């Protein structure tokens with residue numbers, strides 16, 4: 001992290017002001033000192049070669065050059081990982097968040113291998129039998145085969161049951177015949193599919209013995225391993241320029257009666273026997289959606305990490321940048337001294353903490369559910385699905401909004417690609433859509449909430465994340481306002497319970513007045529999304545607070561204080577954001593709201609001296625930040641100038657277009 005360059009004096013001053021032990025906070029965010037030390041070791045091994053540095057920044061390259069450069073760097077990084085890093089981490093950590101984080105030093109945009117490691121490999125692990133894994137996994141991990149995850153089609157992304165690609169079993173040859181019957185059945189969007197992958201996971205409607213059994217997953221080779229030519233019956237290519245993800249070669253794929261062996265169906269949860277008999281493991285109907293659940297869980301950590309990057313850039317820049325004057329003739333203040341700037345940025349620091357701690361908690365929940373499912377118990381899956389859906393939706397949506405806020409906080413320079421903020425935004429805004437659109441996922445959570453509400457209504461004890469619904473039926477009237485962390489959390493839970501309750505009432509009223517259940521649900525979906533958002537908000541507030549209390553038990557006093565200030569800022573911020581709801585569902589008064597506002601402003605003042613220390617605690621190396629505005633040494637203006645020297649447009653004093661176009665225009669008569 002530290003740089004040989006002289007540190008900007010304002011930043012150096014900020015670091016002198018910081019009153020807590022930065023490393024202690026880093027350990028908490030990483031999940032313990034050992035994890036931090038291991039991460040640093042991996043970063044040292046992977047990044048000290050400086051292999052990531054581009055002579056010409058990738059944004060100046062053409063689409064072809066960018067892609068080739070991304071492949072070149074992916075191969076360099078993969079070799080480092082294979083030859084050096086996996087010795088430290090063990091092969092089982094191939095797709096770990098640390099490697100994902102370190103990989104960001106190589107790409108401003110994205111690695112074309114991301115989906116291989118992020119979804120192709122996880123689908124082999126999660127959806128294949130042990131025997132199939134033995135066939136595919138070692139080759140995939142060793143990059144002997146490179147895969148993509150081809151589920152979405154031109155016509156359908158959200159509605160998986162509506163996918164049109166067919167896989168029809170032929171018992172004569174013991175093969176599946178893959179076919180794309182329409183334009184809209186073409187696979188569309190899969191990362192890495194367009195130019196890089198030679199295999200992919202294909203999601204298709206399974207037909208055997210004349211019957212459709214719904215969508216299943218298949219491993220499909222699409223290109224020759226020697227020549228990389230598409231195999232006969234396969235049509236594959238790149239879908240074209242996008243807002244971000246431009247080095248991910250998102251692709252399209254169509255099949256013309258293309259045959260694959262029977263054993264290429266991923267058979268962990270359902271099998272087709274040699275004679276074509278379909279056998280389903282009688283557990284849960286949605287186990288084939290498992291890879292998506294896994295990625296949704298990991299995306300909460302992605303949201304946190306990318307927001308941490310953005311706010312590191314914006315806070316350091318705000319300490320270096322001086323603008324305006326508070327009083328005539330006085331020295332220009334650092335823009336970080338403006339409370340409005342603090343309002344923009346400190347919530348981003350707190351949110352990155354909230355999401356990081358929630359991500360770890362969700363990961364533990366995920367692994368516990370996986371362990372239960374190994375024993376054959378799928379009872380906890382609906383809660384995991386509801387949780388991972390809403391947490392993915394909210395974390396990606398909030399991170400998107402706050403990264404944009406960080407960019408605004410950097411004024412004009414934040415608009416430069418070299419700040420890295422536009423790349424971060426373009427990357428994270430896609431996470432709100434992919435792996436399940438925001439609205440669609442909140443509606444999945446709403447289904448679970450309405451069911452839980454009905455159970456609580458009938459007196460059953462519901463699962464922990466919705467336990468507040470049981471309380472809803474035992475308390476009368478509005479929740480008493482109480483300005484303690486636990487009090488604020490209780491009120492947010494009451495807001496969620498109240499909103500779910502209104503949804504249920506609304507659905508029942510509509511049914512009573514003659515609508516069928518589907519229409520009554522549909523007409524209530526605006527409220528249902530709102531209720532699911534409120535539920536998720538309460539889960540995040542609750543988890544963040546609980547985790548801070550638990551993790552700071554043995555911390556030094558100043559660390560306890562500053563982390564407590566941040567979590568209080570988060571709770572107060574959201575209470576102020578939701579005063580309408582609080583007035584409706586709790587006894588909060590105008591005076592209480594005034595008090596909250598004052599408390600919030602005081603927290604900004606308290607956090608201000610530690611702001612730079614707090615972003616330093618994210619411990620994101622300059623190579624990973626890739627920002628002219630956010631480097632550890634704060635040499636903002638020097639870096640912007642250095643970047644100008646790399647601009648190919650500045651290579652010649654006069655651009656050839658002058659003689660070609662401008663001069664004739666200037667000489668021409670009206």
Ligand SMILES: CCCCC/C=C\C/C=C\C/C=C\C/C=C\CCCC(=O)SCCNC(=O)CCNC(=O)[C@H](O)C(C)(C)COP(=O)(O)OP(=O)(O)OC[C@H]1O[C@@H](n2cnc3c(N)ncnc32)[C@H](O)[C@@H]1OP(=O)(O)O
Pocket residue numbers: 094095096097099100103111113114115117118119149151152157158159160161191286289290292293295298299302381382385434435436437440444447448
């Ligand atoms: C260089 C180093 C790299 C290292 C890499 C390492 C890590 C990388 C980490 C992260 C990044 C990775 C990749 C990032 C890049 C790009 C990734 C993009 C990939 C994609 O973008 S890939 C396509 C994803 N595409 C979707 O995401 C489609 C969304 N659409 C759906 O997901 C469904 O279509 C849904 C759910 C909307 C409707 O589905 P449906 O119509 O079949 O179901 P229905 O609504 O009828 O519900 C019937 C009952 O099933 C239950 N149910 C549903 N889903 C369940 C589940 N998953 N688990 C358990 N229960 C479930 C319900 O809760 C209900 O339960 P009940 O009846 O009890 O209420």
Ligand SMILES: Cc1cc2nc3c(=O)[nH]c(=O)nc-3n(C[C@H](O)[C@H](O)[C@H](O)COP(=O)(O)OP(=O)(O)OC[C@H]3O[C@@H](n4cnc5c(N)ncnc54)[C@H](O)[C@@H]3O)c2cc1C
Pocket residue numbers: 115149150151152155156157158159188189190191245250430433434435436437438439440443
């Ligand atoms: C950068 C990027 C990478 C991707 N990578 C992959 C990949 O590797 N593999 C892959 O298979 N796919 C990939 N996808 C596709 C992605 O998963 C889908 O785009 C996503 O699931 C949304 O589906 P859709 O595009 O069909 O949107 P639509 O479902 O058409 O959504 C359009 C609008 O309709 C609304 N809507 C849809 N259904 C409902 C409903 N039931 N109720 C209320 N509102 C609804 C949505 O809220 C949204 O506002 C990628 C997408 C992007 C942008």
